[in-house]
Amino acid sequence: MEVQQRRMYTKFIGRGAAAILLCISVSACGTNKQEAVSTGVNEQAQIKQSIQQPEKPRGEDNTRKSPPPPPAPASKEKDKTVSIDGNGKAIVTNASSITVLVNKKRNLPADYEPNDLVVPNVAFSFAGNSPKKQLRRPAARALEKLFAQAKKDNIDIKAVSGYRSYSTQKTIFNRNTKTKGKEVANRTSAYPGQSEHQTGLAMDVSSASVSYGLEQKFGDTKEGKWLAKNAPAFGFIIRYPKGKEAITGYSYEPWHIRYVGKDLAQAVAERSVTLEEYFGEAVPVKGKQK
Numbered sequence: 536m537e538v539q540q541r542r543m544y545t546k547f548i549g550r551g552a553a554a555i556l557l558c559i560s561v562s563a564c565g566t567n568k569q570e571a572v573s574t575g576v577n578e579q580a581q582i583k584q585s586i587q588q589p590e591k592p593r594g595e596d597n598t599r600k601s602p603p604p605p606p607a608p609a610s611k612e613k614d615k616t617v618s619i620d621g622n623g624k625a626i627v628t629n630a631s632s633i634t635v636l637v638n639k640k641r642n643l644p645a646d647y648e649p650n651d652l653v654v655p656n657v658a659f660s661f662a663g664n665s666p667k668k669q670l671r672r673p674a675a676r677a678l679e680k681l682f683a684q685a686k687k688d689n690i691d692i693k694a695v696s697g698y699r700s701y702s703t704q705k706t707i708f709n710r711n712t713k714t715k716g717k718e719v720a721n722r723t724s725a726y727p728g729q730s731e732h733q734t735g736l737a738m739d740v741s742s743a744s745v746s747y748g749l750e751q752k753f754g755d756t757k758e759g760k761w762l763a764k765n766a767p768a769f770g771f772i773i774r775y776p777k778g779k780e781a782i783t784g785y786s787y788e789p790w791h792i793r794y795v796g797k798d799l800a801q802a803v804a805e806r807s808v809t810l811e812e813y814f815g816e817a818v819p820v821k822g823k824q825k
C-alpha cells in the first residue's frame with residue numbers, strides 16, 4: 536500500500552469510525568510494517584508539512600520534529616464543498632470548479648449543466664454530432680494539446696465519450712440495472728448525479744489496438760501506457776487507477792481521464808494517489824477556476 540494512502544488512513548482513523556471501516560475493508564491495511572499503527576499528531580504534522588511544502592524532497596526533514604498542530608477542525612473542509620439535501624444525500628456545492636470531487640458519496644446537483652461546453656478539435660472514434668463529444672472549454676483546450684502531443688509521439692488515440700447529462704446517465708444506469716442487475720450496474724456505471732461525465736471534465740479515450748473499446752486491456756497497450764504517463768502534464772489524471780477500487784468505488788478504468796488542471800494533476804500523479812486520497816490530505820490552493 537502506498538505511503539500516502541497509509542497516511543490518509545492513519546489520519547482518518549484519528550477522525551472517525553467510518554474511516555476505520557474503510558481501512559478494514561482493504562486487506563493490505565493490516566499487513567504494513569512500520570507505519571500501519573502509527574497515529575497521532577506527529578504523523579499529522581508530517582502530512583501538513585508535506586502539503587505546505589510539496590516542492591521539498593521527501594524525507595529531508597525526517598530528523599526534525601515539528602510541533603504538534605492544533606486538533607483538526609472537525610471536517611470543516613468537507614462542509615464547504617457539500618451540503619446535505621432533504622433526502623440525506625450529499626450534494627457538492629462546487630459543481631463548476633475544475634477540482635470538484637464527484638463520487639458515490641458526493642453527488643452533482645441533478646440540474647447541473649456546465650455553461651461552457653464545446654467540442655474539442657480532436658479525433659473521435661465515431662462520426663457525426665453528439666452531445667458526448669463535448670467538454671468544458673478548459674478541458675477541451677487541454678485535450679487538444681494532449682492529442683497534439685500524442686500525434687507527435689506517433690500515438691494513435693481517439694476520444695470516445697465526454698459530457699453526459701444527468702438524464703442521459705439516468706437512462707444508462709436504468710438500462711444497466713435492467714440487463715445486469717443493480718449490483719453490477721452500480722460497480723460498472725455511475726448512478727445519476729455521480730458520474731464525472733456530467734461535470735464536462737471527463738473524457739473516455741481509446742485506441743484502434745482495442746477497437747476503440749473501453750476495456751481494461753487498453754491499459755496494457757502502448758497507447759494506454761502513453762496516456763497514463765503523459766496525461767498529467769496536460770492537466771488530466773487517470774481517475775480510476777488499478778488497485779484503488781476500494782477508494783474510488785469503481786473498477787480500474789485506464790480509458791477515463793479527468794481534467795483537474797495541471798497543478799493538481801501533477802501533484803496527484805507524483806504521489807500516485809487518487810483524487811479521494813489527495814483531498815483527504817488537503818484542498819488544493821491552486822486550480823480554482825470560473
Ligand SMILES: [Zn+2]
Nearest residue numbers: 737738739791
Ligand atoms: Zn468515463
